[in-house]
Structure formats: C-alpha cells, structure tokens
Amino acid sequence: MNIGLTGGIATGKSTVSALLVAKGALLIDADAIAREVMLPGHPVLAAVIQHFGQAIVNNDGTLHRKKLADIVFGDPVQRQALNDITHPAIREEMRLRMEAYEREQPDKLVLADIPLMYESGLENLYEEIMVVYVPRDVQLRRLMLRDGLTEEQAELRLSAQMDIEQKKSLADIVIDNSGTQAKTKRQIDQFWQRKGLA
Ligand SMILES: CC(C)(COP(=O)(O)OP(=O)(O)OC[C@H]1O[C@@H](n2cnc3c(N)ncnc32)[C@H](O)[C@@H]1O)[C@@H](O)C(=O)NCCC(=O)NCCS
Ligand SMILES: Nc1ncnc2c1ncn2[C@@H]1O[C@H](COP(=O)(O)OP(=O)(O)OP(=O)(O)O)[C@@H](O)[C@H]1O
Numbered sequence: 001m002n003i004g005l006t007g008g009i010a011t012g013k014s015t016v017s018a019l020l021v022a023k024g025a026l027l028i029d030a031d032a033i034a035r036e037v038m039l040p041g042h043p044v045l046a047a048v049i050q051h052f053g054q055a056i057v058n059n060d061g062t063l064h065r066k067k068l069a070d071i072v073f074g075d076p077v078q079r080q081a082l083n084d085i086t087h088p089a090i091r092e093e094m095r096l097r098m099e100a101y102e103r104e105q106p107d108k109l110v111l112a113d114i115p116l117m118y119e120s121g122l123e124n125l126y127e128e129i130m131v132v133y134v135p136r137d138v139q140l141r142r143l144m145l146r147d148g149l150t151e152e153q154a155e156l157r158l159s160a161q162m163d164i165e166q167k168k169s170l171a172d173i174v175i176d177n178s179g180t181q182a183k184t185k186r187q188i189d190q191f192w193q194r195k196g197l198a
Contacts, residue, residue, distance in 0.1 A: 001109055001110070001127055001195070002098065002102070002109070002110040002111070002112065002126050002127055003025075003109060003110070003111050003112070003126060003127065003128050003129070003130050003173075004112050004114060004117055004122070004123060004125065004126030004128070004129045004130070005017055005020075005111050005112065005113045005114070005129075005130050005132070006113075006114055006115060006116075006117035006118065006129060006130070006131055006132070006167065007115070007131050007132035007133060007164070007167065007177075008115075008134075008139050008158065008161055008162075008163075008164040008167065009115065009139070009143055009157055009158065009161060010139055010142045010143035010146055010147075011132045011133060011134045011139055011142075011164060011177060012132045012134065012142075012175075012177035012184065013113055013115065013132050014113075015132075015177065015181065015184065016130075016132045016175055016177065016184065016188065017029070017111060017113050019184070019185055019188045020109070020111050020188060020192075021111070023188070023192050023197070024108065024109070024197070024198070025108065025109040025110070025111045026101045026105060026108050026109070026110045026111065027111050027113060028094055028097045028098060028101070028110065028111070028112045028113065029113045030090055030094060030112070030113060030114040030115060030116075031113070031115060033090050033093045033094060034086060034090055036093075037086060037089050037090060037093070038063045038065075038086075039062075040060075040061040040062055043089075044085065044086055044089045045063060047085045048063070048068075048082065048085055048086070051081055051082075051085060052068065052071065052078075052082075055067065056068045056071070068082070072160075073153075073156045073157050073160050074156055076160075079160060083120075087120060091120075091122070094112060094114070098110060098112065107198075109195070109197055112125075112126060115161075116161070117129065118162050118166075118167055118170060119161060119162050123170070128172040128173060129170070129171055129172050129173070130171065130172070130173040130174075130175060130191075131167045131168055131170070131171035131173070131174050131175070132175050132177050133164060133167070133168045133171075133174050133175065133176050133177065133178070134164070134176070134177050134178040135164075135178060136158070136163070136164055136165070138178050139158065139164060140154050140155070140158060143157065143158070173191060175187050175188065175191075
C-alpha cells in the first residue's frame with residue numbers, strides 16, 4: 001500500500017517520516033529529489049540558471065539556495081516559473097521510484113513525502129493522504145528557529161503554501177505534532193497497528 005505524506009513547511013514531515021521508516025516503511029522524499037535535480041551537471045539546474053541568471057550560482061557551480069529562495073518566496077510569478085521548470089522532473093522521478101518499490105517490495109508501506117501535495121494537485125496519486133499538523137503559530141516559531149529566519153522571511157515562506165488548517169481539513173489521516181515527539185510517536189504506532197502493518 002502507499003501513503004502520501006504532507007503538511008506545511010516545518011510542521012514535522014521529516015520527523016514523522018523518520019518514525020515510519022523506523023517501523024519499516026519505504027520513503028520517497030520529494031525535497032531530496034528536488035535537491036538531486038539541482039546538482040551541478042543536471043539539466044534541470046541548467047534550465048533554472050538559464051531563467052534566473054548566473055547570480056544564483058556559487059563560484060563552484062552549485063546552486064546558491066538562499067539567493068534563489070529570496071527571489072522565489074517573495075514573488076509568485078518567479079515561484080511559478082521555478083515550479084514549472086523543476087516539478088515535471090521531480091514528479092517523473094517520484095513515479096519511477098514508486099513503481100520500483102511497489103514491484104520489488106509489494107508488502108511494504110511506501111511513503112511519498114511531498115510538501116506541495118495539495119498545491120500541485122497530486123493527492124489522487126496515493127491511496128490515503130497523511131497530513132502532519134501543528135497550529136500556524138507553532139509552525140512559524142519552529143520554522144524561524146530551525147532555519148534561522150526572521151519573522152518576515154518565515155511569513156513569506158508560509159504564504160507561499162496552502163494554509164495548514166486547510167490541509168488538515170483535506171487529510172485522510174491527521175498527525176498532530178504540536179505536542180512532544182513521544183506523543184507524535186504514539187499516534188504513528190496507533191496508525192501502524194490500525195493498518196495491520198507488520
Ligand atoms: C527555492 C529553494 C532553492 C530553497 O532552498 P532551501 O534549502 O532554502 O529550502 P528546501 O529546499 O529545504 O525547502 C524547504 C521547504 O520549502 C518549501 N518550498 C520549497 N520550494 C517551494 C515552492 N516552490 N513553493 C512553496 N514552498 C516551497 C517546502 O515546504 C520545502 O519543504 C528550493 O526549495 C527549491 O529548489 N525549490 C524548488 C523545488 C520545489 O518545489 N521543492 C519543494 C517541493 S518538491
Ligand atoms: N514534536 C516536536 N516538538 C518540538 N519540536 C519539533 C517537534 N517535531 C519537530 N520539531 C522540530 O521542528 C522543526 C521542523 O520539523 P521537521 O524538519 O521534521 O519539519 P518538516 O515538515 O520536515 O519541514 P520542511 O518541510 O520544512 O523540511 C525541526 O527543527 C524539528 O526538530
């Protein structure tokens with residue numbers, strides 16, 4: 001079986017996916033694939049540079065992630081341009097990995113971690129969608145703390161995504177990660193049991 005995992009930025013998707021992987025789930029991570037297609041030599045990075053210019057590249061040819069982030073999180077038109085370049089390649093790679101896992105290990109739970117699941121309309125590709133939820137004020141605080149962002153920068157990133165309350169209302173399964181990590185783990189254990197997973 002498969003599950004699509006999503007939530008807002010810094011609500012705890014990685015925390016939850018690590019708990020599920022520890023129980024035996026197979027993970028496909030959209031953020032990790034997004035980083036792979038931005039490595040030097042990849043045609044997606046070349047297309048991104050073509051659009052945004054050399055200013056977003058470090059001297060060693062790697063992507064200057066902060067510079068690109070400053071451009072796209074402040075400007076919906078540029079963000080859409082970046083999405084149009086990167087998302088088809090990310091989606092195709094996700095599809096290939098999903099097919100391989102389901103073919104080679106059909107008894108396992110496959111977990112597709114996709115931050116922009118609803119924004120990109122991918123929710124119908126998965127049997128069920130799990131949303132990792134925290135209230136918006138907790139989300140903002142954790143994001144500022146983890147990424148060393150100002151409140152203004154963190155607000156810009158939040159407003160580049162669908163509101164977390166809306167994602168929660170669309171979810172098949174909600175994991176509330178606003179308490180301790182132990183509390184979150186209990187919800188994952190219960191989910192695992194409910195599904196009768198080995
Ligand atoms: C803009 C980039 C360079 C910023 O890099 P940075 O290291 O600061 O952030 P990182 O990649 O770790 O992303 C952190 C989170 O930001 C959010 N985010 C990233 N890209 C986007 C986007 N285009 N729109 C809305 N939110 C986004 C997601 O919640 C993601 O989990 C990078 O996010 C990127 O290449 N984005 C385009 C690809 C993409 O859409 N990735 C996210 C989903 S696959
Ligand atoms: N239950 C919790 N209590 C306190 N802090 C937490 C909890 N869960 C996660 N965190 C912290 O909150 C931050 C965000 O968590 P995490 O990186 O798992 O989110 P994410 O949804 O994967 O983020 P992103 O999509 O931005 O990569 C991290 O610094 C993490 O250590």
